Amino acid sequence: MNASPAPQEIFLLKLGEVVLKGQNRQSFEDKLLANVRRRVKNCGSFQCSLRQSTIYVEPQSDDCDMEAAWTACRQVFGIAAVARAVPCEKTVPAIVETARAYLGGAFAAAKSFKVESKRADKTFPMNSIQLSQAVGGDLAELFPNVAVDVHSPDLTVFVEIREKYAYVHAPSVPGAGGLPIGMGGRAVSLLSGGIDSPVSSWMMARRGVELEMVHFVSPPYTSQQAQDKVLELARLLTAWTGRLLVHIVPFTEIQEEIRRNCPEEYFTLIMRRFMMRIAEAIAKKANAGALVTGESLGQVASQTMLALGVTEDVTTLPVLRPLIGMDKVEIIRMSRDIGVFETSILPYEDCCTVFTPRHPATRPRLEDVRAAESALDVDALVQKALSGETWVRVKPTDAPRIG
Numbered sequence: 001m002n003a004s005p006a007p008q009e010i011f012l013l014k015l016g017e018v019v020l021k022g023q024n025r026q027s028f029e030d031k032l033l034a035n036v037r038r039r040v041k042n043c044g045s046f047q048c049s050l051r052q053s054t055i056y057v058e059p060q061s062d063d064c065d066m067e068a069a070w071t072a073c074r075q076v077f078g079i080a081a082v083a084r085a086v087p088c089e090k091t092v093p094a095i096v097e098t099a100r101a102y103l104g105g106a107f108a109a110a111k112s113f114k115v116e117s118k119r120a121d122k123t124f125p126m127n128s129i130q131l132s133q134a135v136g137g138d139l140a141e142l143f144p145n146v147a148v149d150v151h152s153p154d155l156t157v158f159v160e161i162r163e164k165y166a167y168v169h170a171p172s173v174p175g176a177g178g179l180p181i182g183m184g185g186r187a188v189s190l191l192s193g194g195i196d197s198p199v200s201s202w203m204m205a206r207r208g209v210e211l212e213m214v215h216f217v218s219p220p221y222t223s224q225q226a227q228d229k230v231l232e233l234a235r236l237l238t239a240w241t242g243r244l245l246v247h248i249v250p251f252t253e254i255q256e257e258i259r260r261n262c263p264e265e266y267f268t269l270i271m272r273r274f275m276m277r278i279a280e281a282i283a284k285k286a287n288a289g290a291l292v293t294g295e296s297l298g299q300v301a302s303q304t305m306l307a308l309g310v311t312e313d314v315t316t317l318p319v320l321r322p323l324i325g326m327d328k329v330e331i332i333r334m335s336r337d338i339g340v341f342e343t344s345i346l347p348y349e350d351c352c353t354v355f356t357p358r359h360p361a362t363r364p365r366l367e368d369v370r371a372a373e374s375a376l377d378v379d380a381l382v383q384k385a386l387s388g389e390t391w392v393r394v395k396p397t398d399a400p401r402i403g
């Protein structure tokens, strides 16, 4: 008997929340499809098309990097689930043969199985139950050691009858969820080298927000390695977001002026207010409608409710704080899941840790902080910092910067 040719695998990406959209669903779908195309482009030649709430990602040549494309597809926001599948003719024998060839390994490891069928093509001559029974019966004969169990099988063989072909696949796995990037507006995210702000950035990107990053540096108190660590965090995030612009803003003079002229208990708060002002100026130029931070209520003195009020007093933009109600353990778990934790914990300094007050105010009064700050020429300091701003464009294909 001739060995059958290796089945040509494709990916099926199931749309997430996008399917709940009403009149503007089309624009969400268009954006999502464009995002998928952009993300698999680096992995070879793929045809991506959207039919019946599913994006089909099909390799067009033998040299496609299927593993890289699979990973990329799992990191596109807006996709609820992804499955590796093999197309075949819409006949029972073709479906059975495809399941045998494609899922033979899974059958060898299973004690029980069932077939679950779906018909998007209602002209197919069998209903889903009949199809499952026919395919299941034939597979049971081919794999006599694997019993049929419709309640809790080790292996479920999925069969989908669609427009042109039938598709056979094992269970799908979760996608990245959320909404397509670009559909949630644009925001500037304040990215430190810590654990929290990469996670908060990721969370907003998952809601479809296109991000630009801003990072404050205080040389010589902060090092080039500390800056590289932040750029590396941004690079890791691009696996989810696509390319990112990182604005690097010199912050040394502001910090030194604060230390020289302001009461120590307000150092951090006044510094945060400067960060907000500068981030707002960058946001306005970038046409962004919000700022994002990694603050979480009560985590440190500068993140009490009163302190957060004092911080955001200087900006008219909404400050999005997706971690506000999360515990540190949850944030750490997420940081690990999205692949940034090991970099976040590298021991490089941040400008926030440079002049930390010994007794920071936890119940600051806005008028006291404003009065303390009036010792500074705020506008001049902000303008000077902005004039020293540089930026780095970070791409998913960049080589790692550290590590």
Ligand SMILES: Nc1ncnc2c1ncn2[C@@H]1O[C@H](COP(=O)(O)OP(=O)(O)OP(=O)(O)O)[C@@H](O)[C@H]1O
Binding pocket: 189, 190, 191, 192, 193, 194, 195, 196, 197, 198, 214, 215, 216, 217, 275, 292, 293, 294, 295, 296, 299, 300, 302, 350, 351, 352
């Ligand atoms: N050097 C920096 N550049 C840009 N943003 C910063 C910087 N330092 C702090 N931030 C922003 O301020 C937020 C609060 O910083 P802070 O150091 O108090 O908290 P954190 O909870 O340790 O945050 P992270 O883990 O993100 O550093 C950060 O989440 C980040 O959004």
